[in-house]
Structures are given as C-alpha cells and as structure tokens.
Amino acid sequence: MTTTTFDVVVLGGGSGGYATALRASQLGLSVALVEKDRLGGTCLHRGCIPTKALLHAAEVADAAREATAFGVRATLDGIDLPGVHAYQDAVVGRLYQGLQGLVKSAGVVLVEGAGRLAEALPEGGGVVEVAGDRYQGRHVVLATGSFARTLPGLEIGGRVITSDEALRLPELPERAVVIGGSVIGVELASVWRSFGVEVTVVEALPTLVPLEDPALSRQLERAFRKRGIAFRTGIRTTGVEQGADGATVTLEDGSSLDADVVLVAVGRAPRTADLGFAEAGVRLDRGWVVTDERLATGVPGIYAVGDLVPGLQLAHRGFAHGIFVAEEIAGLAPQPVRDLTIPRVTYCEPELASVGLTEPQAREQYGADAVEVADYNLGGNGRSQILRTTGSVKLVRVKDGPVVGIHMIGSRMGEQVGEAALIVGWDAHPEDVAALIHAHPTQNEALGEAALVLAGKPLHAHA
Structure with missing residues (x-):
C-alpha cells in the first residue's frame, strides 16, 4: 500500500x-x-x-x-x-x-x-x-x-429500461411507454416519435415538465398532441408486466398500456x-x-x-x-x-429554455400584485416563421424592478438562453434589455420584443 x-x-x-x-x-x-x-x-x-x-x-x-x-x-x-x-x-x-x-x-x-x-x-x-x-x-x-432512479418494486431489465439502455437500443420499438414526463422522459419521447415510434408518456404530476412555468407546460402538451405523442398526466404507474411479445404498464385507475419497451425516466439519485x-x-x-x-x-x-x-x-x-x-x-x-441564475434547457421538439423564477414562484415570493408578465408569441418573429415553429418568450418582472424569470419554447430556443441568463443574473430591467439592439431576423429578437412589451413600447406585439 x-x-x-x-x-x-x-x-x-x-x-x-x-x-x-x-x-x-x-x-x-x-x-x-x-x-x-x-x-x-x-x-x-x-x-x-x-x-x-x-x-x-x-x-x-x-x-x-x-x-x-x-x-x-x-x-x-x-x-x-x-x-x-x-x-x-x-x-x-x-x-x-x-x-x-x-x-x-x-x-x-x-x-x-x-x-x-x-x-x-x-x-x-x-x-x-x-x-x-x-x-x-x-x-x-x-x-x-x-x-438513474427507478420506482419501488419495478425491476430494470428486459423490456424495462432506463435512459442508459435507451441510448443503445439494438432496434427501434414500434410502441414505447415512458414513465416520467420531465426532462429525460420528454426528450427521449421526442426522439422516438421522430424515428416513427408510437409513444405514450405517463406523468404522476398534473402536467408534463411540471417544474417549468405553466405556460411552457401547456404549450409543450399542445405541441406533443400535434406530433402524435400521447400522454397521461396526474396518474401513477402501479406495475409493469413483461412477456415474450411485450410489456404491459398498469395505471392506478385500472387502465393499461401495451408497449415493446418501457422507459423509466423518473429522475436521478x-x-x-x-x-x-x-x-x-x-x-x-x-x-x-x-x-x-x-x-x-x-x-x-x-x-x-x-x-x-x-x-x-x-x-x-x-x-x-x-x-x-x-x-x-x-x-x-x-x-x-x-x-436561480442557472439556465435550464429541455431539448425535445419544441425546445424549452428557462432561467429564474416561474410566474407562480414570483407571485408567491413578491406578492400577487407586485409582478408583471409579458408573453411574446413567436408568430410575430420572422425567423420563427421561416423555421415554421410556434411558441413564445415569457418575461417575469417585479413591478418597477428587474426581470426575475424568462421562459421560452420553440424550435432551437435553447440557443437564446445565454442572454436570458445574463438578464436574470445581472438583475436587468426590461428597459435595459429593450435598449439593446437584437439582429433581424433572428429568434433572439423575441427576447428584445418581450422586453419592449414590458417597457411599454411594443413593436411587433399588442400591448
């Protein structure tokens, strides 16, 4: 020794x-x-x-x-x-x-x-x-x-996998059930759907990506419906049975889902x-x-x-x-x-990018009447129209104070989170951001447009 x-x-x-x-x-x-x-x-x-x-x-x-x-x-x-x-x-x-x-x-x-x-x-x-x-x-x-965590009583193996095994599947399943609708779950559900897999996501909490601002959760759910990704929220998994031809996931309401592969994506320990x-x-x-x-x-x-x-x-x-x-x-x-100042990105399609407090968190911390919000729709953004993506940029500020949260959804919106982190990290006011010039046509403009709304001088959005 x-x-x-x-x-x-x-x-x-x-x-x-x-x-x-x-x-x-x-x-x-x-x-x-x-x-x-x-x-x-x-x-x-x-x-x-x-x-x-x-x-x-x-x-x-x-x-x-x-x-x-x-x-x-x-x-x-x-x-x-x-x-x-x-x-x-x-x-x-x-x-x-x-x-x-x-x-x-x-x-x-x-x-x-x-x-x-x-x-x-x-x-x-x-x-x-x-x-x-x-x-x-x-x-x-x-x-x-x-x-990777698993659920009590649920053994990983065979057709029941974690994200580790999901990255090395020898062949694509026809049907997949994803247990967990947070970051890992929705990212892999997004991949599999793009590859032609029939996917259902099961999430015990009331919404997909439940830690994100409710506006992002709602828009992601709409986008997933449009893409043909099924999901069940507010319901727990009670068991998984494996057989020679597939697996069956049972839910607490007595219903069941059949799949070739079951991905357990309930977080990490x-x-x-x-x-x-x-x-x-x-x-x-x-x-x-x-x-x-x-x-x-x-x-x-x-x-x-x-x-x-x-x-x-x-x-x-x-x-x-x-x-x-x-x-x-x-x-x-x-x-x-x-x-609070660390940026977060969920890389599904569409992407979610955020930093700081959600609107409910800000209202709880500062008071319901002490918070202002601007939600700029990407329909008014030229680059987003070119990319054929929908979504929004939401700014949360303290009245007469700094921006304390930024929440974005849309294709490639993760690339915009760097400026968002600077805005929140440096306690910038919307008026400070509105004074900056954002290149046209870029999706980055959407941040500037949302700031213009909160500064009281919207350009490509209604006040």
Whole structure:
C-alpha cells in the first residue's frame, strides 16, 4: 500500500469533478482525479452529449419528412439505428479524446479505479483509497455524480429500461411507454416519435415538465398532441408486466398500456452509497450530501459538487461548482453559485429554455400584485416563421424592478438562453434589455420584443 499526498484529491471524473481538477491545477495546486469509469462521466458518455446527438438525428429525420413544406423534394427511407449510434459515438469520442488531452496537459494525476473516502483527517482533508493505494489530500472534493432512479418494486431489465439502455437500443420499438414526463422522459419521447415510434408518456404530476412555468407546460402538451405523442398526466404507474411479445404498464385507475419497451425516466439519485462518506462524518439527507452555500460539507477540508448536492442536476451546474470549489480552496473567495441564475434547457421538439423564477414562484415570493408578465408569441418573429415553429418568450418582472424569470419554447430556443441568463443574473430591467439592439431576423429578437412589451413600447406585439 502506498500513500501519495496532493493539495486536492477529487473523487469522481464527471462534469463537476474534472472542472474542479482543471481549475485547481490552473491555480498551481497539485491534483489527483479518481475515476472508476471513463473521464467525463454521465454527461459525456450516457447523458447530455449522446442524448443531444440522438435529438439532432431526430431533427434531421423530421426535416426530411417535412421537406416538401419548404419546396424541397426529399424522402425519409427509414432510420439506420447502427448509423445513428456510429454518429453518436463519433461525437462522444472526439470530446472524450479532447478531455483526456486537457487533463493530461494540465498535469492532473488521473487515477483509474473505484475509489472511496477512507477517512477524514483531523487537520482537514482526507484520504481516498483506490485498490489499496491511498491518495491523501489537504482538501477532498466529492464528485461521484448520480444514477438513474427507478420506482419501488419495478425491476430494470428486459423490456424495462432506463435512459442508459435507451441510448443503445439494438432496434427501434414500434410502441414505447415512458414513465416520467420531465426532462429525460420528454426528450427521449421526442426522439422516438421522430424515428416513427408510437409513444405514450405517463406523468404522476398534473402536467408534463411540471417544474417549468405553466405556460411552457401547456404549450409543450399542445405541441406533443400535434406530433402524435400521447400522454397521461396526474396518474401513477402501479406495475409493469413483461412477456415474450411485450410489456404491459398498469395505471392506478385500472387502465393499461401495451408497449415493446418501457422507459423509466423518473429522475436521478445521488451516488453516495458504500463510498465511506457517512463513516467519515459527511452528513447525508436521503442520499444527498448536505453542504452550505460554499459547498463545504462541515467536515474540514471536504467539499461536494454537482449532482451530489440538492438542486438542479445539470452538467453546467457541475462545471460551475467545480470552478467555485477550486477557487475557494485557493483562497480567491469566489461568489457562490446560485441555482436561480442557472439556465435550464429541455431539448425535445419544441425546445424549452428557462432561467429564474416561474410566474407562480414570483407571485408567491413578491406578492400577487407586485409582478408583471409579458408573453411574446413567436408568430410575430420572422425567423420563427421561416423555421415554421410556434411558441413564445415569457418575461417575469417585479413591478418597477428587474426581470426575475424568462421562459421560452420553440424550435432551437435553447440557443437564446445565454442572454436570458445574463438578464436574470445581472438583475436587468426590461428597459435595459429593450435598449439593446437584437439582429433581424433572428429568434433572439423575441427576447428584445418581450422586453419592449414590458417597457411599454411594443413593436411587433399588442400591448
């Protein structure tokens, strides 16, 4: 058994872990990064990147199917699923190779193997053990990520799959049931429908994407009906029976749905079991690591980042956490990461993009009469008309105050969320945004138009 000492030991090489390692190395700290699988974690290999590659392939399929609407003669001859997977793998492979090069050039020591927190040290920090070797850090950062949840009594296997298996299906099903109507569920439902699969989404809460602003949920449901994606909301799944020819999903009202594949997409849980966290004194709450706003666990010198910490489960949140913790360790006193200013995108068709408070949240926080809203319909946006997309941009502001929430839906609207995050993050007033010039014709104009409405000088919208 050997013991090697570093300034920082990071347990987990996903978004939050490798961001911590790279930034800490930039700041002159010695870093060991422990990863049991492949550098890049869930996002790169089983989440964000391969899923979005699938969604782009779905967009291409839709474009071919709908080409005549644009005066282009084209036909869709079918989906070559092995070809789609090859495209997916090529995208992931290029990014993986680049990330390996970044970590190596930064001088980070990459430790390949399953690690666990062996102990916390009295003087601060701790020891991570990997295959009998010990890596001691003056600071330890926990970044072990998350895994796909399932429902009590529902076993994953056979025709019942999670998003991990959905990305590598050997062939397309004819019928699919998706249990869960939040981000992962609606994204994969969108992909499968574009590929010609008959899809039904089951969501226990009253609406699809229930954490989004109600205006976005309503519009997504209308869009899904138009696309032929069925859904049942406000109803729970009570069981799944598998047979030789398919699976049957039973619902709490006694009805049932038949499918070739059942996708369980009910969220992700923190990966903290059997990793030595609690034994080292790290406090857990239902599996989540409890931290303060500076991501400190309460055990001196031990921090947690990314999906381990309650809140939004997003790769870019993990990146931000990693940068923050590295700078905190280096004594730079960075500003804490606020979930409120983190942009969120759901990459189904149409896309949802949002940041900040929903309208109900804003009215609850500031008072029902202290909030103003502008909802700009994309029907007045030239670029959206060219793309043949419908949707809206909704701004939520405090009266005579800043914009506290932005909620958008429509094809490619995720590309607009960067400016939305700046508006909310910098406490901009609608009058500030209205004074900015947005290029015409772009979908980005829709943000400016919504701001013009709240500033009292609408141009392509009714007051």
